[in-house]
Amino acid sequence: xxxxxxxxxxxxxxxxxxxxxxxxxxxxxxxxxxxxxxxxxxxxxxxxxxxxxxxxxxxxxxxxxxxxxxxxxxxxxxxxxxxxxxxxxxxxxxxxxxxxxxxxxxxxxxxxxxxxxxxxxxxxxxxxxxxxxxxxxxxxxxxxxxxxxxxxxxxxxxxxxxxxxxxxxxxxxxxxxxxxxxxxxxxxxxxxxxxxxxxxxxxxxxxxxxxxxxxxxxxxxxxxxxxxxxxxxxxxxxxxxxxxxxxxxxxxxxxxxxxxxxxxxxxxxxxxxxxxxxxxxxxxxxxxxxxxxxxxxxxxxx
Numbered sequence: 001x002x003x004x005x006x007x008x009x010x011x012x013x014x015x016x017x018x019x020x021x022x023x024x025x026x027x028x029x030x031x032x033x034x035x036x037x038x039x040x041x042x043x044x045x046x047x048x049x050x051x052x053x054x055x056x057x058x059x060x061x062x063x064x065x066x067x068x069x070x071x072x073x074x075x076x077x078x079x080x081x082x083x084x085x086x087x088x089x090x091x092x093x094x095x096x097x098x099x100x101x102x103x104x105x106x107x108x109x110x111x112x113x114x115x116x117x118x119x120x121x122x123x124x125x126x127x128x129x130x131x132x133x134x135x136x137x138x139x140x141x142x143x144x145x146x147x148x149x150x151x152x153x154x155x156x157x158x159x160x161x162x163x164x165x166x167x168x169x170x171x172x173x174x175x176x177x178x179x180x181x182x183x184x185x186x187x188x189x190x191x192x193x194x195x196x197x198x199x200x201x202x203x204x205x206x207x208x209x210x211x212x213x214x215x216x217x218x219x220x221x222x223x224x225x226x227x228x229x230x231x232x233x234x235x236x237x238x239x240x241x242x243x244x245x246x247x248x249x250x251x252x253x254x255x256x257x258x259x260x261x262x263x264x265x266x267x268x269x270x271x272x273x274x275x276x277x278x279x280x281x282x283x284x285x286x287x288x289x290x291x292x293x294x295x296x297x298x299x300x301x302x
Contacts, residue, residue, distance in 0.1 A: 009167065014070030015189075017061045018125055020118060020133030020146065021054040021075055021090065023083040048082070050089055053134025055202035057195040060164065061132050062094045062203065068167070072096045074128075076121055078106060078114065081220040087241050091213035092205040099125070100218055103245040106256050110263035111140065113256050115148030120249040122153060130172065131192040135160060146194035156191045162199045219243040 026047045058075070065071040075090035077083050078101040087098030101121045109117065122131060131150075136143035143159075150157035162177040165184065176183040177196045187193075215232055217225060218241040222233060233240050246253060254260060281287040295301045 009067045010069065012068050012167070013169065014072065015064060015068055015129040015167075016127065017064065017071065017073045018122055018128050018131045019054070019058050019061050019073060019075045019090070019095070020131065020149070021058065021077050021086050022051045022134075022137050023048045023077065023079050023086045024051045024137050024139040025049075048085070050086060051134055051137045051139075053136055053138075053195060053197050055134070056197055056199045057132040057134045057193075058090065058093060058095070059200050059202040060161070060193075060195050061130075063200070064130075064164065064167070065094065074099060074125055076101070076118065076125065078102070078109075078117055078121070080107075081218060084216075084218040084221060084241055087218075088213060088216050089205075091216055092210045093203055094206065094209065098216075098241050100241055100243045101249065102218070102220065102243050105246050105253060108258035108261060109256060110261035111142050111144040111148060112262065113258075113260035115145045115152060116255045116260060117249070117251060118145065119149050119152040120251045121244060122149065124244070124249055127190075129189045131155070131190070132161075133192075133194055135194045135196050143194070146192060150192040153192070156187045157193070158185055158187050158191065159194045160196045161193045162196045213239065215239055216241055 026049045061073050065073055073090075073095045074097040075087060075095045076099050077086045079086070081102055083102065084100060087095075087100060090098055099121065101117060106113075106117055122128070131153075133146045133149075135146070137145070147157055147159060158174055158176065160176045160178060161174045162182070163175045164172065165175055166173040171186050171188050172191065172193075173184065173186045174193065176185060177198045215229065215236075216239045217229065217233065220243060222230060222240070225233075246256065252260075279291075281291055292301075
């Protein structure tokens with residue numbers, strides 16, 4: 001990830017990095033029951049995955065940790081109890097600490113309510129030097145949450161980050177991957193970055209870390225755990241994943257969940273493209289107009 005000599009960073013002060021990660025529905029398998037009547041995602045009916053862009057953000061953070069001794073990474077996720085899987089995945093790949101923001105009152109949040117909730121959680125993790133997250137989540141594709149968090153925290157932000165070129169005591173220099181080229185920018189610490197999917201893919205799980213953290217459980221998961229698991233967590237408190245609710249992050253209930261979400265989803269459609277027929281078109285305006293009208297009528301676009 002760095003283009004510079006690793007030994008340059010051996011005497012640099014350790015950084016504190018927060019990685020924002022999300023457990024998202026696997027959009028490759030969206031069925032007819034994907035939505036609830038109130039227009040929110042029926043997450044209980046969908047299989048879930050680690051948001052792909054967030055994995056790229058995690059690798060960026062881990063790469064910094066590899067080069068700057070003492071750097072600590074905390075992974076922060078917001079979601080239902082099963083989102084603890086994201087924390088465990090972070091542990092398996094090299095994360096030091098994990099925190100869940102989970103409360104039924106957070107449910108149904110749009111990007112505005114989500115960014116508010118995450119910002120309150122990030123404030124509780126202060127002080128920090130760098131916040132990183134994926135460019136966007138595949139269940140919304142808005143790319144709004146990261147920038148909105150930066151705005152709420154009054155932090156400088158760099159989006160579409162592809163590579164970290166250099167880190168200095170008081171600033172970080174990154175390359176951005178834009179639609180029509182690249183851009184090199186610097187930002188002072190602390191700052192927030194969103195990471196582009198063209199950055200290096202996240203490393204695999206480490207076998208020793210899987211053995212160390214495979215029994216990590218959240219407070220909610222421990223309520224239904226057996227005696228062995230409860231005894232294990234008593235002896236090894238580092239395995240208990242902190243779980244913050246509305247009161248823990250001092251959030252305003254009017255700004256979270258459905259009450260804090262002006263955006264409403266009307267419907268979700270699963271479009272399957274087939275090749276049952278073919279049409280030959282030329283480059284005339286009439287043929288192009290006909291093609292666009294048919295695509296819109298069949299909900300392929302628009």
